[in-house]
Amino acid sequence: MTSDRLARRLVATAGAAAIITMVGLSAACAREEAKAPKETATVTVTVTAPAAPATPPPATPPPVEPTEKAPRIPSGPNPFTPPVTPAPQNPPTHVPGQPGGH
Numbered sequence: 001m002t003s004d005r006l007a008r009r010l011v012a013t014a015g016a017a018a019i020i021t022m023v024g025l026s027a028a029c030a031r032e033e034a035k036a037p038k039e040t041a042t043v044t045v046t047v048t049a050p051a052a053p054a055t056p057p058p059a060t061p062p063p064v065e066p067t068e069k070a071p072r073i074p075s076g077p078n079p080f081t082p083p084v085t086p087a088p089q090n091p092p093t094h095v096p097g098q099p100g101g102h
Helices: 002-030
Strands: none
Touching: none
């Protein structure tokens, strides 16, 4: 009886310690850190215009092909459809768990 009570107290103490630890860690991680001083840097960017193309672009773009490339059988179903096999039916007089069913 005493050992059961001691075991419960130890488990309760360990659980309380775990909860207090989690709350403490959550509070410690939630604090905002001190902001680092902002550093400024000067960046110089030089942009040059591209040279004019030697040949003018075509007047009309080439035709676009459709992206759907699924193989189809002219008069049949999608070849990626799995075959459907129904579950075997037991006769109406069959008792579940007894041999003789399918």
